[in-house]
Amino acid sequence: xxxxxxxxxxxxxxxxxxxxxxxxxxxxxxxxxxxxxxxxxxxxxxxxxxxxxxxxxxxxxxxxxxxxxxxxxxxxxxxxxxxxxxxxxxxxxxxxxxxxxxxxxxxxxxxxxxxxxxxxxxxxxxxxxxxxxxxxxxxxxxxxxxxxxxxxxxxxxxxxxxxxxxxxxxxxxxxxxxxxxxxxxxxxxxxxxxxxxxxxxxxxxxxxxxxxxxxxxxxxxxxxxxxxxxxxxxxxxxxxxxxxxxxxxxxxxxxxxxxxxxxxxxxxxxxxxxxxxxxxxxxxxxxxxxxxxxxxxxxxxxxxxxxxxxxxxxxxxxxxxxxxxxxxxxxxxxxxxxxxxxxxxxxxxxxxxxxxxxxxxxxxxxxxxxxxxxxxxxxxxxxxxxxxxxxxxxxxxxxxxxxxxxxxxxxxxxxxxxxxxxxxxxxxxxxxxxxxxxxxxxx
Amino acid sequence: xxxxxxxxxxxxxxxxxxxxxxxxxxxxxxxxxxxxxxxxxxxxxxxxxxxxxxxxxxxxxxxxxxxxxxxxxxxxxxxxxxxxxxxxxxxxxxxxxxxxxxxxxxxxxxxxxxxxxxxxxxxxxxxxxxxxxxxxxxxxxxxxxxxxxxxxxxxxxxxxxxxxxxxxxxxxxxxxxxxxxxxxxxxxxxxxxxxxxxxxxxxxxxxxxxxxxxxxxxxxxxxxxxxxxxxxxxxxxxxxxxxxxxxxxxxxxxxxxxxxxxxxxxxxxxxxxxxxxxxxxxxxxxxxxxxxxxxxxxxxxxxxxxxxxxxxxxxxxxxxxxxxxxxxxxxxxxxxxxxxxxxxxxxxxxxxxxxxxxxxxxxxxxxxxxxxxxxxxxxxxxxxxxxxxxxxxxxxxxxxxxxxxxxxxxxxxxxxxxxxxxxxxxxxxxxxxxxxxxxxxxx
Numbered sequence: 001x002x003x004x005x006x007x008x009x010x011x012x013x014x015x016x017x018x019x020x021x022x023x024x025x026x027x028x029x030x031x032x033x034x035x036x037x038x039x040x041x042x043x044x045x046x047x048x049x050x051x052x053x054x055x056x057x058x059x060x061x062x063x064x065x066x067x068x069x070x071x072x073x074x075x076x077x078x079x080x081x082x083x084x085x086x087x088x089x090x091x092x093x094x095x096x097x098x099x100x101x102x103x104x105x106x107x108x109x110x111x112x113x114x115x116x117x118x119x120x121x122x123x124x125x126x127x128x129x130x131x132x133x134x135x136x137x138x139x140x141x142x143x144x145x146x147x148x149x150x151x152x153x154x155x156x157x158x159x160x161x162x163x164x165x166x167x168x169x170x171x172x173x174x175x176x177x178x179x180x181x182x183x184x185x186x187x188x189x190x191x192x193x194x195x196x197x198x199x200x201x202x203x204x205x206x207x208x209x210x211x212x213x214x215x216x217x218x219x220x221x222x223x224x225x226x227x228x229x230x231x232x233x234x235x236x237x238x239x240x241x242x243x244x245x246x247x248x249x250x251x252x253x254x255x256x257x258x259x260x261x262x263x264x265x266x267x268x269x270x271x272x273x274x275x276x277x278x279x280x281x282x283x284x285x286x287x288x289x290x291x292x293x294x295x296x297x298x299x300x301x302x303x304x305x306x307x308x309x310x311x312x313x314x315x316x317x318x319x320x321x322x323x324x325x326x327x328x329x330x331x332x333x334x335x336x337x338x339x340x341x342x343x344x345x346x347x348x349x350x351x352x353x354x355x356x357x358x359x360x361x362x363x364x365x366x367x368x369x370x371x372x373x374x375x376x377x378x379x380x381x382x383x384x385x386x387x388x389x390x391x392x393x394x395x396x397x398x399x400x401x402x403x404x405x406x407x408x409x410x411x412x413x414x415x416x417x418x419x420x421x422x423x424x425x426x427x428x429x430x431x432x433x434x435x436x437x438x439x440x441x442x443x
Numbered sequence: 444x445x446x447x448x449x450x451x452x453x454x455x456x457x458x459x460x461x462x463x464x465x466x467x468x469x470x471x472x473x474x475x476x477x478x479x480x481x482x483x484x485x486x487x488x489x490x491x492x493x494x495x496x497x498x499x500x501x502x503x504x505x506x507x508x509x510x511x512x513x514x515x516x517x518x519x520x521x522x523x524x525x526x527x528x529x530x531x532x533x534x535x536x537x538x539x540x541x542x543x544x545x546x547x548x549x550x551x552x553x554x555x556x557x558x559x560x561x562x563x564x565x566x567x568x569x570x571x572x573x574x575x576x577x578x579x580x581x582x583x584x585x586x587x588x589x590x591x592x593x594x595x596x597x598x599x600x601x602x603x604x605x606x607x608x609x610x611x612x613x614x615x616x617x618x619x620x621x622x623x624x625x626x627x628x629x630x631x632x633x634x635x636x637x638x639x640x641x642x643x644x645x646x647x648x649x650x651x652x653x654x655x656x657x658x659x660x661x662x663x664x665x666x667x668x669x670x671x672x673x674x675x676x677x678x679x680x681x682x683x684x685x686x687x688x689x690x691x692x693x694x695x696x697x698x699x700x701x702x703x704x705x706x707x708x709x710x711x712x713x714x715x716x717x718x719x720x721x722x723x724x725x726x727x728x729x730x731x732x733x734x735x736x737x738x739x740x741x742x743x744x745x746x747x748x749x750x751x752x753x754x755x756x757x758x759x760x761x762x763x764x765x766x767x768x769x770x771x772x773x774x775x776x777x778x779x780x781x782x783x784x785x786x787x788x789x790x791x792x793x794x795x796x797x798x799x800x801x802x803x804x805x806x807x808x809x810x811x812x813x814x815x816x817x818x819x820x821x822x823x824x825x826x827x828x829x830x831x832x833x834x835x836x837x838x839x840x841x842x843x844x845x846x847x848x849x850x851x852x853x854x855x856x857x858x859x860x861x862x863x864x865x866x867x868x869x870x871x872x873x874x875x876x877x878x879x880x881x882x883x884x885x886x
Contacts, residue, residue, distance in 0.1 A: 131647070169661075286444075403551060404550075433610060
C-alpha cells in the first residue's frame with residue numbers, strides 16, 4: 001500500500017530565500033515564468049517571475065553549457081545555476097545559469113507588455129485579459145494588498161472573540177427590500193440572491209454573541225458608475241451586548257488599526273511597489289450627518305439639495321473638509337435620517353427622524369454602513385407596519401426576536417472600495433479581480 | 444470634535460476569564476442569556492449562556508439584596524456578584540449575585556428546550572427554528588468546529604505561500620457543464636450561478652502560482668439526499684509547478700494534519716462537548732479506482748455494476764475496507780475514469796481511459812475531488828472538440844492557456860460534508876448553518 005504522509009519537500013527554492021542567501025557554492029534550482037529577456041551579445045539576462053517577485057538569471061553563450069533555443073518570453077521553466085551577488089539585479093542577486101528547462105510554452109506571444117513597470121493599457125483591455133494583465137507585477141500587487149485586508153479583518157475579529165459564519169446566498173427575500181434584487185428560478189419557486197447577510201448575521205447574534213462573515217453580495221443596481229459593482233465582497237460583522245452604537249465605531253477603528261498594522265509588517269513589498277502611504281487610524285473624527293452637511297455647505301458655498309441623504313459630491317467635500325481641517329483620511333458620519341435607513345435600523349430616542357447609525361467615509365467615499373438595530377420584537381413589527389412592509393419571508397427573522405435578542409449592532413465594509421481608496425484608484429474595477437457590472441459578465 | 448481611538452474596554456468580564464480567576468473579592472459584572480433556572484426554595488440557580496459557555500449564578504432570597512421579579516428563561520441580562528469556587532458548577536465557579544438587570548426580554552417562551560443537554564427534536568424542527576435551536580450548547584458547538592476547519596484551511600495555505608482570491612459567483616457559463624446549473628436574468632442577459640470557482644482559480648495560477656478560495660457554490664441537482672446540498676461552502680485550492688498529481692494529495696494530507704492539530708489545541712472545548720475523536724492523519728493510504736472497486740467486490744461479495752463511477756454504497760465499502768484492513772479513516776482513490784471527469788482533467792499518458800485525478804474518502808464518503816489539469820492550449824481545444832463542447836463563454840479561460848500556463852492541479856473540499864463526517868452525523872444538514880435543498884429555501 002502507498003501512503004501520503006504530508007507536504008512534499010520541493011527541490012526548487014523560492015526567490016525570497018535566494019535573496020537572503022546572497023551566494024551559493026552549490027547549484028540551485030528555481031521555477032518561474034520568463035517575464036522578460038534582454039540580449040546583450042553573448043550575455044542574456046532572463047528575468048523570471050514567481051509569486052515572490054522577480055529574479056535575474058544570466059546566460060552566457062558558450063559559458064552556460066546549454067543553448068537558449070526554446071527559451072522565449074512567457075515560457076514556464078525550471079532553471080539551475082549558481083547564485084551570486086549583483087547589486088543591479090532585483091533583490092541584489094542573480095542566478096548564473098547552468099541549465100534551463102521549459103515546462104510549458106505559450107501558443108502565441110502575450111497581447112500585453114506585462115513586463116513594463118506600468119501596464120500601459122486601458123482598464124477595459126486589462127479586464128478583458130485579466131489572467132494576462134495581472135501577470136504585471138504592479139497589477140498583481142493590488143490583490144495581495146486586498147488579501148492582506150481580508151486577512152486583517154478576520155484575524156482582528158477572531159482576536160475579539162467573534163465566530164465566523166457562512167450564510168446562504170440564495171434566499172426567499174432580500175434583506176433591504178427595494179428593487180435592486182437579482183431574481184432566479186429555484187426549482188420552480190421564485191428566489192433571490194442575497195443583497196447582504198444582514199438578517200442572517202443578526203439571527204446568529206443570539207447564538208454566538210458576535211459573528212462575522214466574508215462573502216459575496218449581489219446588487220442589481222442599474223447604474224454604471226466608477227464606484228458601483230453588481231457583485232462584490234462584503235466584510236460583515238454583528239455584535240451583541242453593545243452599550244451604544246459608538247461601540248461599533250470604536251470596534252471598526254480598532255479593526256482599521258489592525259489592518260494597517262498587518263499591511264505594514266506583512267505586505268511591505270507590495271506597499272512599496274504601489275507607493276502606498278498608509279492612512280492614519282490612531283484617532284478618527286466623528287460628526288453628525290446634519291452637522292457635516294452644514295459644515296461643507298458653509299465652507300464650500302454649496303446649497304443643501306437633499307436633506308435626507310448625502311450626494312456623492314457631498315461625501316467628497318466632507319472628506320476634503322476633514323482632510324483640510326483635521327488631516328484625517330477617515331471620518332465617521334453619524335445619525336443618518338431614518339427615511340434612508342432600512343427597517344431594522346434603531347431610531348434615535350432623542351429624535352426619531354434620525355437613527356443610531358453611521359457611515360465611514362475614507363478619502364471622501366463611503367466604505368462602511370453600520371449601526372445599532374432594533375432588538376425588541378414589537379418595535380420591529382411596528383416599524384414594518386409603519387413602512388407598509390409585508391412580513392412574508394421574514395417569519396424566521398422575526399421569530400428570532402420574538403424569542404429574545406440582546407441589544408446589538410453591526411456593520412458591512414465593501415472590500416473592493418476599501419482597496420480602491422487605499423490604493424488611490426479612480427475606478428473600483430481596478431481593485432476587483434473579476435468585476436461584474438451592467439455590461440460585464442465575463443471573464 | 445469627537446474622536447474614535449480604538450476598541451472600547453468592556454466593563455463586563457468573559458466567562459473563561461472568570462473560570463481562571465476562581466474567586467474575587469470585588470464585585471464582578473458579566474452579561475449573558477438566561478439559559479435555565481432552577482429554584483430550590485430560597486435559593487435559585489440561574490445558568491447564564493454566553494459565547495464562551497455556561498456560568499452558574501446564584502440568587503438567595505433576602506441575601507442577594509434584590510428580587511427575581513422580571514427574571515425568566517431567555518431574557519438577556521447583565522449580572523453582578525462575587526465569584527466563588529463551586530466544584531459542582533460548570534467550570535468550577537459560581538457568581539453569587541448582588542444584582543441582575545434585564546437588557547431585553549422575549550415576547551414568548553422558547554419553543555424548544557434548548558437548555559437540555561441533547562436537543563430532543565427533529566432535524567426539520569431544528570432547521571425551521573435555526574436561530575433558536577442553535578442556542579443549544581451542543582448544536583452550536585458543531586459550527587465552532589466548522590469555523591476551526593475553515594480557519595485551519597486558510598492558515599495552512601497562507602503558510603504554504605498561497606494567495607487568497609475572491610472570484611465571481613455570477614457568470615456566463617458553468618465550470619463543469621451539465622444541467623445542474625441555476626440560471627438567472629442578469630440585466631436581460633442569461634447568466635448562471637457558479638458551480639465551482641474552477642475556471643477562475645486555474646486562470647489565477649498563471650498570476651499567483653498558488654491560490655485558494657473559500658466561498659459558496661451552487662448546484663441545481665435535483666436529488667434530495669442526506670449528503671447533497673444545493674448551495675454549500677467550497678474550500679478550493681489550485682497550485683502551479685506541480686511535479687505530478689501526488690503532490691496535491693501530499694498537500695491535502697498536510698492540510699488535514701494542520702486542521703486536526705488546530706482543532707486539538709484551539710477547539711478542545713467543543714470537541715469534548717461533542718465527544719469527537721479526531722481521525723489519524725499521519726499517513727493516508729492511496730489506492731487506484733479500479734483496484735479499490737475490485738478489493739471491495741471480492742471482500743464484500745458485490746457485483747461491479749458501474750465500471751466508470753463509484754456508487755455511494757461502494758464508497759461506504761471502500762471506507763469500511765480501509766478501516767478494517769488498515770485502520771484508516773481517510774483513503775485517496777486515484778485514477779478516476781476520464782468519462783466521469785470534466786474536460787479540463789488531465790488524462791493518464793499511460794492509459795487515457797483514466798485521469799491523473801483523485802477523490803478523498805472520509806469514513807466512506809467523498810469529501811474532495813482533485814487532480815492535475817490540462818495546461819497545454821492545444822490539448823484543451825482537442826478535448827473540448829472530442830466532447831462536442833462549445834468554446835462559447837470559455838474564451839478568456841482558453842486565452843489564459845494560449846498565453847501559457849505552468850503544469851498545475853488543485854482540489855475542492857465540501858465544508859459541510861467534511862464537518863458532517865468529522866462529527867459522525869447522518870445528514871449534512873446537521874452541519875449546515877442554513878441549508879438549501881429542493882424543498883428548503885428558508886430561513
